Amino acid sequence: MRRGTLDDLAAFAAVARHRSFTRAAAEMGLSPSALSHMMRALEARHGVRLLARTTRSVALTPAGERLLRSVGPALEDVARGLDALAEWRGAPSGRLRLTTFAYAARAILEPRLPNFLIDHPAVSVEVIVDDPLTDIVAAGFDAGIRFGETVERDMVAVRVGPDLRTVVVATPDYFARHPRPESPADLEAHRCVNYRLVGGGGLLPWEFARDGREIRVRAAGQLVVNDGRLAAAAIRAGAGIGYMLEDEAADDLAAGRLVQALDAWCPSFPGCHLYYPDRQVTPALRSLIDALRWREAPSPPCP
Template sequence: MRRNDLLDLSAFAAVAAEGSFTRAAIKLGMSQSALSHAMKALEQRLGVRLLSRTTRSVAATAAGEELLKTLRPALEGIDAGLAQLGTKRAVPAGKVRLTMTKQAARSVIQPMLPGFLAAYPDIQVEVFVDDRFTDIVTGRFDAGIRFGQKVAKDMVSVRVGPDLRAAVVASPAYLAQRPAPRTPRDLIHHRCINYRMARTGGLYAWEFRDKGRRFEVRVEGSLVFNDGDLIEAAAESGQGIAYIWEDQAAPYLARGRLVRLLEAWCPPIPGYCLYYPSRRQMPPALAAFLQALRSPKPA
């Protein structure tokens, strides 16, 4: 095997997993042009086309899929071997690659990172924010963080976050224009700020509970975003009612920039879980990261 073949094969697996040269290049830490050149050179050396390219996407050809059947387990084996070598070290080292939602990164990961990185200076943490359910095996992630009830059954799942509550909020300026909703059903008479889900492309239906019974309300409004920060800003500026997480709303509520609505209809839900494949031995760096997530936080 040529010296660069392993690097190029690993890059090919990343492109196939991401379905995009741009996203794969970011993951691999190289330029898109260099990655494209490496894939063309690999195809020339092998004498077969591995990737089908269009203006919008990239996908493995039939020959590429056949190669991936052998390549993915081999790359996982290499990762496992390197992780095993890491167990020989007195202090864990290596990289922890994680996929999660933006809210999970903000509420679960960011608060613990300073202490963790100080304790483990030889561990590099890479966080890939994505609202879609990325396949952590094909994407070569060590683990993911999602709500526990949404984790696949073949994964090991460990709770790493407290219960969460949604918060329905609006600015005082908006509420000065019309009466506040008294029940979730009243939202149909209001301008609401919708969230477009990356995974399905649909609009998120606001979730509520009444005497233990869960129900959804589909709201209407002039604004739709796929980013929580933009929803917060729009609500603060009086553009409508928003449905965000309680910890996101807290700073705005404390300053009187937003007012909480329908609080009794928004009970706690189980928090985030870290999950990883059950057949994979946990690398020492990930074990240290998980331990830090589960450790009691200072009061």
């Protein structure tokens, strides 16, 4: 292999990942012009165009996409191998890439990740927040955070949050205008605020269970969104009846701003889990797992 080829390929992968010479150059510790020169030299050396450049963006050509599929996993393995050397230095270091979704980013990472970064200055973390489930091995992630029931069985899963429950809520004013539903079937007569899944494009089903019977409802409504905060704002304003995580509605329920319905139909389910492939864990990932791991609060002493 030609001297410097590994550096060129790592730089190419960074440009492909960021779709930007400026951001990739910052990651590599280079100037954008130096990085652009490296990419042109790589293309000239192999006689094929890898990147399609415009004044505003960078995209992969078909040849570039094929090269990335070939070398991307190998580059990730090299990075993990170098990160694993931290065991011999006595302190976690290296780069971690995580995939998660909006709720887990707010509930799990916002309160805990900053302290982890302060305590581990040699570890850098990239977090991609996206709703669709991701093949973390194929996409080059070290770990993901999702609800426990969605984690693939061939992954190692570590609980990082408590069990959760989804509840049906609306304002008192809304229920003054519309009869409170007594069963999931009654939702067909209501203005349901629906959430559209970003990846698959379908509506999030409202899931219920009681006495061993499970029901999935896709009720019609006046509003469909793909942003949880906007959905919650519409529910709190009385525009419809909504399907929310109980902990996100707790303050409004306690203050009487929202009222719950179908309580007996809303069981708990496994909360957030961090998951990763069953293979050698780097010291950096092991430290992050320990920082995020869910620890039950101790029970109060008996009187």
